[in-house]
Amino acid sequence: MTLRLAFVMAWRGLRANRLRSLLTMLGIMIGVAAVILLVALGNGTSARLNSQLEALGTNLIGVFQARGSVSEGGQSQPLTDRDVEALRDSNEAPRFVTVTPVKQASAVLKGQYGTWRTSIVGSSQDYPAALNRTIDVGKFFSESQVKTRARVVVLGPQPVREIFGGIPAAALGQQVRIGSQTFEVTGVLEPNGQQDDVAVMPITAARTYLVDGGADDRVDQLVVQATGQDAVPAAMAKVERVLMDSHRIDDPTQKDFEVRSNLDLLEQYGEVTAVFTVFLASIAAIALLVGGIGVMNIMLVTVTERTREIGLRKALGARRRTVLEQFLVESTVLSGIGGSVGVVLGVGLCLLGERFGAAFGDFAPPQLSLPSVLLAFTVSLCIGLFFGAYPAKRAARLRPIEALRYE
Amino acid sequence: MIKLEGVGKSYRAGEAEVRALRDVELTVDDGDFVAIMGPSGSGKSTMMNILGCLDVPSEGRYLLDGIDVSGMSDDELAAIRNGKIGLVFQSYNLLPRTTALANVELPLVYGNQRARRSRAMRALEEVGLADRASHLPNQLSGGQQQRVAIARALVTRPTMILADEPTGNLDTEASCEIAEMLRRLSAAGRTVVLITHEEEIAAYARRVVRLRDGRIVSDTRRGLPDDVTQEIQRAGADA
Structure with a gap:
């Protein structure tokens, strides 16, 4: 018997019980749509996390002083301007785009409309590039302003809100008292959702005018910008070599500093979101499994109902294989149609979510993945074959005399 | 040619063994109507x-065209049923929601035949229903379905047409029509075996085999089919 005829017979059989076929398909449909949608939601969430992390800069390397004491006693040496110079001056490959010192403090800002305690960052002119910050209004301080210890400050959006009524342009050129000195606001940073409560000034000014400043040449953190994401591992190795040299350390286990990249963080998040996506997909897979059991149930009913028909077909010369094929095709058509509609439904819901998801506030838009669509559809077909196999086998084994006599 | 040699069949019904057929000897020649x-x-x-x-016998041999089945x-x-036997049932057993033509095609589908x-x-023409080819079974009368x-x-084109109580669900007129059709087929050279409990229908056959308790108790040949036909029609008119 040709496959085409088997399909025609299957279609006729399914149409004979339209409501029943539809309800059975619904089970597969919901399962397939759920797999597609939940995987897309998982992917969307992970993509958003990645893009947020990438916004921090995937080519950045942070260097910190090691905490506590170094093994085999000894005091850990702080990072200093000498280390910054050593990194800047090294001719070794790969090249660094910028090497930016960061010194952190905390102080009270006094402005026109109020006072506000915020974190102070003393840094160089490379700070916006090194930390992926953009300037909303005004401009960042220059290299010469760093050299001359200029009393200028660039505010984050939070202090602007607290002491200038939230209008960045209104803050430009205004005086702010920080500690005992008066600083001029030369620019305002755009918010990035990570560090908005901040005031950035030249590192030299921070050392000179703030309480914990002074002649100290210490630096709390170094931000090294590699030429690109691919250059990060080599750049990290170079940072270690240069700093071990500068700190006169021969044994890598004796290192008194830590080198970290955002890429490490990205990888860790990647692992977490992958687990999350697999978890969602397994829930959907359970729905699909339940749908499959529905298919099996209905196929068993169908075989019982059509016992006489099966008997007749066998009496007319249908072989076991032919009967087996007929019912397998029927269950596969059932689950295949359910799967196709499920794909349309799942993809449709994903597209709707992408378009209108933003209306529901903070919501990572679903991201369709073609493999998950193909997989869900293939699995729906396999479910038809797998759960149809037992009923079909039962039909094929019926003895024609008994089947013909069945009422 | 069909030949049963010492055929017996026993079933197990609970504790007891039922011997449904015992030691049956029967030969049906090609073109006969039994x-x-x-x-x-x-x-x-x-x-x-x-x-x-x-079903297969539990004792003896069944030779169909010389093949022991x-x-x-x-x-x-x-495969034997498909190629060598044409079955006709009491309750017609046509597939519902399937046209007459598709129903007739079904054995050819299972036999992987062409054309x-x-x-x-052509088979529908032979039974005079060419104009009903696209009708569904529920649009046909009982006689037409049969x-x-x-x-x-x-x-x-089977070796034998085997009809099991083909007129059991039909009225007298339709029954005669079906019996007459079987007689015509046998006259055209086909072997027809008819199983029935109605004397009027059996009267169309050339040969009548009677069974009792699983054995053949009589095996007689009738006279000319035409005489029989008249006799039956008279019987039908009386009833």
Whole structure:
């Protein structure tokens, strides 16, 4: 018997019980749509996390002083301007785009409309590039302003809100008292959702005018910008070599500093979101499994109902294989149609979510993945074959005399 | 040619063993028209199952065109039923929601035959229902449905047409029509075996075999079919 005829017979059989076929398909449909949608939601969430992390800069390397004491006693040496110079001056490959010192403090800002305690960052002119910050209004301080210890400050959006009524342009050129000195606001940073409560000034000014400043040449953190994401591992190795040299350390286990990249963080998040996506997909897979059991149930009913028909077909010369094929095709058509509609439904819901998801506030838009669509559809077909196999086998084994006599 | 040699069939019904057929010897020549009769429990159905290759005998041999089918597997029997036997049932057994033509085509589908449509159409013409080819079974009368079933039995050009109580669900007029059709087929050279308990229908056959308690108790040949026909028509008019 040709496959085409088997399909025609299957279609006729399914149409004979339209409501029943539809309800059975619904089970597969919901399962397939759920797999597609939940995987897309998982992917969307992970993509958003990645893009947020990438916004921090995937080519950045942070260097910190090691905490506590170094093994085999000894005091850990702080990072200093000498280390910054050593990194800047090294001719070794790969090249660094910028090497930016960061010194952190905390102080009270006094402005026109109020006072506000915020974190102070003393840094160089490379700070916006090194930390992926953009300037909303005004401009960042220059290299010469760093050299001359200029009393200028660039505010984050939070202090602007607290002491200038939230209008960045209104803050430009205004005086702010920080500690005992008066600083001029030369620019305002755009918010990035990570560090908005901040005031950035030249590192030299921070050392000179703030309480914990002074002649100290210490630096709390170094931000090294590699030429690109691919250059990060080599750049990290170079940072270690240069700093071990500068700190006169021969044994890598004796290192008194830590080198970290955002890429490490990205990888860790990647692992977490992958687990999350697999978890969602397994829930959907359970729905699909339940749908499959529905298919099996209905196929068993169908075989019982059509016992006489099966008997007749066998009496007319249908072989076991032919009967087996007929019912397998029927269950596969059932689950295949359910799967196709499920794909349309799942993809449709994903597209709707992408378009209108933003209306529901903070919501990572679903991201369709073609493999998950193909997989869900293939699995729906396999479910038809797998759960149809037992009923079909039962039909094929019926003895024609008994089947013909069945009422 | 069909030949039963010492055929017996026993079933297990709970504790007891039922011997539905014992030591049956029967030869049916090509083109003959045989009626098998007997009261219920005489072994008629078992005879039908064995002749129709729906079941195998537990003793003896069954030769169909010289082939011993006694020890065949399910699938081998299916192939024999498909090619050599045309079955006609009491309740027609047409597939619902399937046109007359598609019903007639079905054995050709299972036999992997070519030119199915035209052959099915010719079989429908033979039973005089060419104009009903696209009708569904529920749009046909009982007599017409049984004629479609006969066309389905004819379509593979089988060695034997085996009709099991084909008139059991029909009124007298339709019954005569069906019996007459079977007689015509046999006159055209086909072997027809008819299982019935109605004397009027059996009267169309040239030879009547009577069963009782699983044995053949009589085997007689009738006279000319035309005389019989008149006799039956008279009987029908009386009733």
